[in-house]
Amino acid sequence: MHELVTFGETMALFAARRTGPLRFARDFDLGLGGAESNVAIGVARLGHRAVWVGRVGADEFGDLIRATLAGEGVDARAVADPTAPTGLMIKGRRTADLIDVRYYRKDSAGSRLCAADLDPELIRSARVLHVSAITPALSESARDAVRHAVAEARAAGVLVSLDVNYRRALWTPEEAGAWLRETVGNVDVLFATEAEGRLIVDADDPTELAKALAALGPRHVLVKFGAAGAMELSDGVVHRAEPYRVTEVDSVGAGDAFAAGWLADWLAGAEPAERLSTACAAGAFAVTSQGDWESLPRRADLGLLRRPADGVSR
Ligand code: KDG
Numbered sequence: 001m002h003e004l005v006t007f008g009e010t011m012a013l014f015a016a017r018r019t020g021p022l023r024f025a026r027d028f029d030l031g032l033g034g035a036e037s038n039v040a041i042g043v044a045r046l047g048h049r050a051v052w053v054g055r056v057g058a059d060e061f062g063d064l065i066r067a068t069l070a071g072e073g074v075d076a077r078a079v080a081d082p083t084a085p086t087g088l089m090i091k092g093r094r095t096a097d098l099i100d101v102r103y104y105r106k107d108s109a110g111s112r113l114c115a116a117d118l119d120p121e122l123i124r125s126a127r128v129l130h131v132s133a134i135t136p137a138l139s140e141s142a143r144d145a146v147r148h149a150v151a152e153a154r155a156a157g158v159l160v161s162l163d164v165n166y167r168r169a170l171w172t173p174e175e176a177g178a179w180l181r182e183t184v185g186n187v188d189v190l191f192a193t194e195a196e197g198r199l200i201v202d203a204d205d206p207t208e209l210a211k212a213l214a215a216l217g218p219r220h221v222l223v224k225f226g227a228a229g230a231m232e233l234s235d236g237v238v239h240r241a242e243p244y245r246v247t248e249v250d251s252v253g254a255g256d257a258f259a260a261g262w263l264a265d266w267l268a269g270a271e272p273a274e275r276l277s278t279a280c281a282a283g284a285f286a287v288t289s290q291g292d293w294e295s296l297p298r299r300a301d302l303g304l305l306r307r308p309a310d311g312v313s314r
Helices: 035-045 060-071 120-124 140-156 173-186 194-200 206-214 254-267 272-286 299-305
Strands: 004-007 011-019 028-033 050-057 075-081 088-095 098-104 128-132 159-163 189-193 220-224 230-234 237-241
Touching: 004 035, 011 060, 028 035, 028 060, 028 088, 035 050, 035 060, 035 128, 035 254, 050 060, 060 075, 120 140, 128 140, 128 254, 140 159, 140 173, 159 173, 159 254, 173 194, 189 194, 189 254, 194 206, 194 220, 206 220, 206 230, 220 254, 220 272, 230 272, 237 272, 254 272, 272 299
Parallel strands: 004 050, 004 128, 011 088, 050 075, 128 159, 159 189, 189 220
Antiparallel strands: 011 028, 088 098, 220 230, 230 237
């Protein structure tokens, strides 16, 4: 039986191998990326059963997405849409430490996701429903799918998790803020960076920000500070986690890894300090290599970040 259900758009991802303007890239690595499927992979690697639902084109990229997710142990329920292509994400490296992401996803198969693609029984029988605020920005039907899924999960007592994942290419801060304010009251777990939290409420201090977000409904509020760690406000108690020191290669996907680590530990019944530490460790692993999810940890990897002095693990 599955434990976590998630859904959203997953795209084929072309990552330039060379640093510099994209027009001079020449060679690309082909893979895939999608906030929710990244979370599903992360949760599966940490030992829990995850289902991802989405739409892909009836094309090579759709096949790639299906096969890769299956290979990662995710139960991928992808509707192949013959009328629209799989969306594309292109990752350039403008400078050695500046990644530049472009999306070609308008009218993609993934953006046509609709409520009818989601089996209500799948949601009702899960322990966690995880969504991101990318999905409601894709299309009216995708927004409707989120509304239905959240309502279904709430009614069945399934933990509802929402990662803000603000995408400025898809909607304005005002549009995102309005949707988020309308939705967070139906959410149990909220993941946000400080800037994303401020799309919803007005507060400068991070603790005040977390409190203001929690006052809207979520029992667990996670505020992420990137390389500076994270804080969690759960049941009125604040927990803080120090970051793990790693060499950053590609930060895209760190937030999804963080959510995956936290949710996997919630599923495992871990204490708040432990699950926050797992979330930070998963986020740290995610930034250590190219790709949005490839370097996500298995349980056995988590301890590796408490490194031996010579940096060699034997
Ligand atoms: O966090 C990384 C993901 O969000 C990425 O893999 C996909 O950017 C993405 C999007 O907008 O769906």
